[in-house]
Amino acid sequence: MAGLCVDLSGNRIVDHVDLTVHAGEWVTVIGPNGAGKSTLLRAVGGLLPATGAISLFGTPAGALRRRDRARIVATVVQMPAVPPGMTVFDYTLLGRTPYIAPLGRESAADLAAVRDVLGQLDLDRFADRQLATLSGGERQRVFLARALAQGATLLLLDEPTSALDIGHQQEVLELVDQLRRDHGLTVLATMHDLSLAGEYADRMVLLADGRVVAAGPPQDVLTEELLATHYRARVRVILGDHGPLVVPVRPRIVARADGGAGADQGDASGISVGLGHHKT
Template sequence: MTVKVRGLDVALGGRPVLNGVSVSVPAGTWTAVIGPNGAGKSTLLRAILGLVPSRGEVTVAGEDLGALKPRHRARVVAYAPQTPNLPVGMTVFDYTLLGRSPYIPHLGRESSADRAVAAEVLGRLDLTGLAARPLDHLSGGERQRVVLARALAQQTSVLLLDEPTTALDIGHQQQVMELVDQLRLADELTVVTTIHDLTLAAQYADDLVLLSGGRVAAAGPPGEVLTRSAVAEHFGARVRVSPARTAAPTSHSNAPDARNVREVRNVRPGLRTHDSVAGREPPWNLNWCGARRTARGWRPRCGGRARGYGRFRPPCSAAASDPRRGS
């Protein structure tokens, strides 16, 4: 289902947070909302759901979400918040079953069909073995999958994820993003995520929306949005953006090509980084290398190698030059 936001304004506590935001997300695609802290990314998702007062229009497949009752809206759009409330002592299965609430009558109980849906979702997310485990006994990666399971149990066509990789290590970040991508392709979901990691955003999303100061500063394919000037202006980061090496196509719909593959290198004096913000193979993460002066000259803090997802990059050049000169 296509999601369209037109002229969205949000003010919280008398302070404008979003101003005239318009976004279009084609059906079956993945759009990542990026931007500096305080740009209004999370507020945008909450406004789409009607969780905060707003002005403007939000439609899904041409249907005005604001005109729908909450129960009906929950059958159209599912939401996984950045900091979900995970009741202590509640089991994984019971929490997943909460996703069936829009289909359970008032004062009624879940049906065998609802329990079957919850069990099927847990199976798809490889959580069946944890069904009876209390939520407070889960690891960070397991909690993220359980929150996603609850959202999937709503059986909607639109999935909104607020910072799905928050507080996860590099391996669990990749696992969560791969899982979302597989589910999107299998179920033809329309996915909208907010995310701080530009590397992950460009690797997995079909399109990016850059929010800054409550307005849309740029929107389009990753290669068009993540430019050197845009990163400098809106993130206050001095970087070098250059094409990254092309990799073999994969099953991911946003396979790297000359349009959206970019490499960003930090050029702030005294620091070095290797960062490929797009490209599925190899999917390098943001890795600060840095350097230190020794009796034998400058040596990279990373030991000459910047760590990526399960592999290493070639030795960096920090040992060969004074990083204060940049490169």
């Protein structure tokens, strides 16, 4: 993408973003709340109007019909809408929509593709279960299954682990990375957890106020100076086996003149709760 801009309700949310994601690469976009991360992904996926140039594997996005674009790009949003009572199989089958003619029915090949994807993600035993009855981690795998059923080569993941505990976060990200290696997928993601982002991404992009303020390998983007500036956070960055690990650090405690201790910022008076007495 080059010079990508998105305006919503008269406000510039994404401001002249230039970004190239190479085939087979995993790029993660980070940034504080309101930086424009999700808006950027939605624009790339064709879900929001944008100006500037978006090219998908060498083809201008504007030259693609919606159906053809859906065969290239699959998006997993933070909170997908799930029709009540829908089974895992039927939800995954929605991913085959770009291959089904208008007013047509799914083919044997479509059904086979869904069964294959559910098997790959160890979801075949849930095929007849209603999606609403699954755990958060299981549902997230079903959302990925629908995206994979599209046969798309670009996977857009908007906060794929935001509602999961740490075990399911690792499970989902390992699954995405394995699928990327096995199927040659290209991944563009947004993530809040900086340590997880740094462990899985090949490259990272830091957005602030809709603009790219840093881009490159995780170790070049996840620095204490950049995170302090743009997140207003005290952190320590530790080099891990697979990437930088970002650890929040509490404010420094300083001694008070009365012999107590207090934080070096803010009101240290604390909170007191009084218990009243009823008169008799």
